[in-house]
Amino acid sequence: MSEDYVDDDKYYNDALSVIYNSCYPKVAYTINALALNKISGYENFIFGLGDTTFAEDPIFFGDNLRVEVIITETSENLDDGSKNVIKVQNFKNHF
Numbered sequence: 395m396s397e398d399y400v401d402d403d404k405y406y407n408d409a410l411s412v413i414y415n416s417c418y419p420k421v422a423y424t425i426n427a428l429a430l431n432k433i434s435g436y437e438n439f440i441f442g443l444g445d446t447t448f449a450e451d452p453i454f455f456g457d458n459l460r461v462e463v464i465i466t467e468t469s470e471n472l473d474d475g476s477k478n479v480i481k482v483q484n485f486k487n488h489f
Contacts, residue, residue: 421454422483423463429475441465441480449482 430436448460455461467481 420485425480427480
């Protein structure tokens, strides 16, 4: 409840937004990934910070449900490309 809201529709829409952003568990995944962009034919497969993709995790989100995740951290091993790491999460940090 706030006196900043004078429009009931805006109050309702903001409440829906809070519910939508809070209804899934906040999880982070660390993924070991091979750098495909070094292989011929896959040069466009470059992952960067802030890119979005989808994760499927039936334990947290149920069957047949994909949740949008954001790439928040990457670590590239120059000696062994099979040890590259990508960290994704389904929530945004509040700075």
